[in-house]
Amino acid sequence: MQIQNTNEPQCRCCGKCCREGGPALHKQDMTLIQDGTIPLADIVTLRVGEWVYDQPRQEILPLTEEMLKIKGRDGTWTCLYLSPESSLCSVYDTRPAECEALFCEDTAPLQAMYGKDRLSRTDLLPEGHPLLDLMAEHDRRCSPSQMEKLAKAAREGDREAGETLKEMVVYDMEMRRLVPERSGMPAELNDFLFGRPLRVLLGAMNIKVYNTGDTVRFNFQA
Template sequence: MDTQNKNTCKQCGNCCREGGPALHVEDLEIIRSGQGPDLVHIVTLRRGEHAYDQVTNSFAPLKEELLKLKGSQGTWTCTFYSNEAAMCTIYEHRPSECRALNCRAPEELYEVYTHERISRRDLIPQGHPLLELIDEHERQCPAEEIARLATPATTGDAEAAERLAHMVRYDDEIRKLVPEKSGMDPEGMDFFFGRPVRTLLRQFATAVNIEKGGKMVFRKIPKGQ
């Protein structure tokens, strides 16, 4: 195989189906230009929540928050990948990880994988009123505590269940109120507040159910569901 063929994308889409890229300092220009991803296309993975690490091929708690392009239609497939056309719809303005990725030589991606990742504060102007609300959401719904309480809440620990119920309700309400009061697109809430608490609980096979009278209970999700 000659060098040109080795470095040419096969356009198989496998990389795009495995998940959108994390975003780095090099991506700030394309985001701010309006030609690449917008905030509604970005999801924040918060410090302490479990996430898949492509390099180590494992799930582990994040030591710091990172931003990724969202998946589409409930899958990890990058929101900008078109299955019909078998191509990236923002190819000329794709993020740096996508530019570095060569499935025949993944070492190039490893070099940039953890390099200067960006966080919400790199994209939200200093003094923006939502920054205080983001900080309060972090205090009320810390990802580390969600992970710690998920299993106890399903096995009879009333205190854990009560604490989790508070977090679910707070998180649900803030995602509803911010778009109502500000006119922001509800799709942008995953950027401002990360993935919903209900979604994070499903990582630990924990489902949220509402019983008669409005009581919130937590159940283990059977394997395979």
């Protein structure tokens, strides 16, 4: 096989991009989900209003539309499919569209597609699926933007906001407990169905959540 000589920069497969976060999923990736290359249990939903890292712009911004991403590993955003030992991708030959487009020395192709034709949960669940109504109700009662407003008010001493926030967090926790229990679905699907737990989003605001019987308490850290 003749190796083509080129002076153009090429990907070194160092894994740096993968450690900054897994890809968002697009319509082009539907077949990878349908054939089981990417199971739903490996996907996390980032919901409208969540603050997320925008790779092309290298900024943390609130989402204006839902995003499905490959989960991170070990409590980080390092892509689940990146081997920590070899820095190789376990699905490289069938990697998602963003991974094909991404090159750290030329992000223009990724920027061109980044916010377009993204998949959502409703794209992956059939019309009439019994969980769609539950997901919509959860989004209504556990809105990330509303959670943020309540958390800021509670931090400033608003007791009513604090109680409402507790009710929201407890509802979120109960939904994640009851749906797998009553449906028989694995709990690993919760991050796809309902997004990241509110206690995780609050943790990013330096608010720790502790269980206390049937409710929770907050520790507002500096």
